Amino acid sequence: MSISVSTPVSTTLVDAPPELICIDGEFYRRHKFGGGLVAVTAKVAPSAYVDRRAMVRGHAVLLGTARLFGEAIAEDHAVLGGMTTLRDRARVGGEAILISGVIVREDAYVGGKTCLEGPIVVEGKAQVIDVNLRGRLTLR
Template sequence: MTDNDVRGRAVPIEGVDGEVRVYRRHPNGGGLVEVTATVADGAAVHESAYVESGSVLGDGTHVGPGCWIESGVTVGADVRFGQNVHLGSGSRVGDGARIGANARLGAGVVVAAGARVALDARVADRHVVLGDRRRAPRSDFGTAA
């Protein structure tokens, strides 16, 4: 069996709610991506990371080891996640943002394009993290968040 065979195979995993979800290994990094999630081919998902249902990750985005991207998350292009980051359901991260290792972002959090989230940061549900607009000339969200 080749490495490509393993990466293309469906991996069923039972959640704490008893529901079985199906994942596939992303071709760039081998991370587990739920089948209804969309991760750009040019993104990288570490083999120990998870991307849950309905999430969308843009081109050039790198998800580090131990990360968990919950359901319905939208991540722009060229975003970097340090290791062990948890991003709550329904959150949005703009192009070029950087999320430091061990950060925990709650549900519905918005991280503006170009923003930096510190190591070990805790961001409560539905809060906004603004970036330096000089480093991020455009936003995927149409406003400065």
């Protein structure tokens, strides 16, 4: 799922604060660094960057200088830290943990109980699920 910045989205709840946006029953606020959508149940460090079209859903956690660009999505219980970057339409979910310069881009997905410690690049239509990898790798 993606949301365009030109798509009007509003909440129908009378008592919802005006800064909240409701999408598919989940409430979001705009992150101060980048303006992307962050679920009220997620945790995002003030130093993390969330691009205006990117989303942090569920209980995902962005630490330090993690960055989401384009229409990237961090969701479920994923944890991103240590200069991890998601670009394009990349998604990270499940209980995945990405640290130390991992880059996920294009239409790649990382999920399950995966742990990646970079520098690792996951690109193309790669699906990385339930693995533990560290070192200098490119996964396509």
